[in-house]
């Protein structure tokens with residue numbers, strides 16, 4: 280049977296996450312480019328449920344604002360005080376139209392895949408079960424609820440670590456906290472929970488035994504990879520899961536034909552997309568909505584955040600944020616491309632160049648030590664070393680336009696607003712405050728004057744004066 284009967288998904292995300300020791304609610308902590316909650320909702324999204332309900336509590340305002348952004352159609356339900364997973368579920372179900380299958384999971388399990396959720400739903404629907412619990416064999420089950428099976432292997436009940444006896448603690452099969460329920464049956468049983476446990480909370484896990492006693496059929500669906508069930512409670516687990524996600528993402532890309540020279544130092548967000556035959560060198564991070572086209576080469580030690588990199592481009596030892604890097608363009612080493620830097624085909628931005636809100640035409644070059652802000656540069660133009668686009672008058676930003684085949688001399692200041700026409704030149708060291716017409720040479724600097732013999736007179740006895748004297752004497756001898 281298909282998953283088409285999945286009506287509702289409930290995500291429990293009201294917990295405080297005390298062990299994170301953070302002013303940020305636990306489910307908003309990011310790894311691999313998404314919040315923990317974002318990873319869970321992303322996995323859920325692939326199942327196309329009719330309704331998503333998220334129980335929020337701690338940090339309600341920021342969690343709700345985040346949900347509005349990433350899952351605007353989801354409903355939030357407020358749990359004012361922590362009453363346990365059973366209590367949170369009661370609140371989520373209140374006033375709900377009851378039909379079909381309901382999937383319940385926690386907001387702090389970012390490793391879950393939609394494949395495993397689908398697998399759970401398939402078993403649940405195929406066997407027409409009342410409830411199905413996703414379980415895993417965990418090498419260190421400490422802290423998790425344990426799966427207690429009857430002699431015939433069927434699921435008897437779930438016992439929490441704190442309420443477990445020694446025999447039960449020795450069980451390695453754990454409750455993942457992911458469940459599929461027949462919504463109507465769950466509705467009937469959820470009110471029967473009691474707080475008769477070590478924490479005095481309503482445990483959602485107890486509903487399993489209640490349903491079984493009422494004659495319901497229960498499935499325990501053991502998934503292969505326990506890593507998917509890892510939940511995050513502190514920053515150590517946050518880092519562990521981040522590394523595991525990194526490995527998973529890198530592996531997927533390598534299998535899709537991307538060369539990752541050193542996967543342990545390459546961090547790619549789940550939201551990035553990369554075509555085959557891209558090579559990524561060590562120490563690089565590919566973040567946000569970055570897309571990289573075939574044949575590009577990234578790194579070493581390069582960060583791309585929400586950039587577009589076209590075919591065959593190469594970026595070396597650089598930081599680029601919301602920039603577009605054209606076909607076969609070359610960036611770096613040590614360059615900083617900021618928002619709306621846009622590089623044309625075959626263009627070059629060399630060492631120690633900062634660029635923002637600027638378009639560099641096809642085949643144009645800014646090879647060394649320059650700042651290019653608020654500018655349009657034409658094709659096949661060369662910007663000499665240490666040129667500054669002086670875009671800011673202290674109050675407002677102004678635009679500079681540079682034409683095609685221009686040669687801007689080294690150490691020019693182009694004081695915006697200003698236009699350098701097609702084929703024009705500027706003399707090195709010029710402070711250009713007025714437009715330079717096409718084909719003209721703009722010169723704007725003091726004329727040089729040499730004060731002959733100054734060093735011998737004013738710095739007599741220094742090594743400079745001696746060297747100059749020797750040179751002059753040699754010249755006289757011929």
Ligand code: UD1
Nearest residue numbers: 291292293294361362363364367385386423424454455456
């Ligand atoms: C829960 C399960 C345990 C399972 C484990 C898997 C129960 C009683 N135990 O334990 O069997 O092995 O998950 O990770 O369900 N929450 C609320 N409101 C509350 C309490 C919790 O929204 O009043 C949310 C939390 O934010 C969290 C989720 O429910 O996302 C699970 O709660 P948590 O306290 O982490 O339960 P565990 O002790 O991990």
Ligand code: CA
Nearest residue numbers: 387510511512
């Ligand atoms: Ca947990």
